[in-house]
Amino acid sequence: MSLAGRSDVVCLIPTAFPGADPPPLTDAATTLGLHLLDIPLPLPPLTIGMAWHPRHAADGAHHWLRDAVRRTLRAPGGHKA
Structure with missing residues (x-):
C-alpha cells in the first residue's frame, strides 16, 4: 500500500463482510491517501491453502501460527473464506 500511495500502481486490499467492522487496512x-473503490465485477471465491514440511506438524509455535491464519481468514458465520 505504501508503494501504491507514492505511485500510479493499483493495490488490492480486503474489505469487510457486510455488517462486520472495517479491517485495519482500510x-x-x-x-x-489511497482511494478505495469496489471491484466493478463479480469475482469467483478465492481458495487459500497452506502447506508446510511434516517436521513442523507438531511444532507448537507453527501450530499456533497456522491456527491464527485460519482464524483471520475465516468468514463470519463459520464459512471458510
Missing part, C-alpha cells in the same frame, strides 16, 4: 489505506 484506515491504513486512507492514511496513505
Whole structure:
C-alpha cells in the first residue's frame, strides 16, 4: 500500500463482510491517501491453502501460527473464506 500511495500502481486490499467492522487496512489505506473503490465485477471465491514440511506438524509455535491464519481468514458465520 505504501508503494501504491507514492505511485500510479493499483493495490488490492480486503474489505469487510457486510455488517462486520472495517479491517485495519482500510484506515491504513486512507492514511496513505489511497482511494478505495469496489471491484466493478463479480469475482469467483478465492481458495487459500497452506502447506508446510511434516517436521513442523507438531511444532507448537507453527501450530499456533497456522491456527491464527485460519482464524483471520475465516468468514463470519463459520464459512471458510
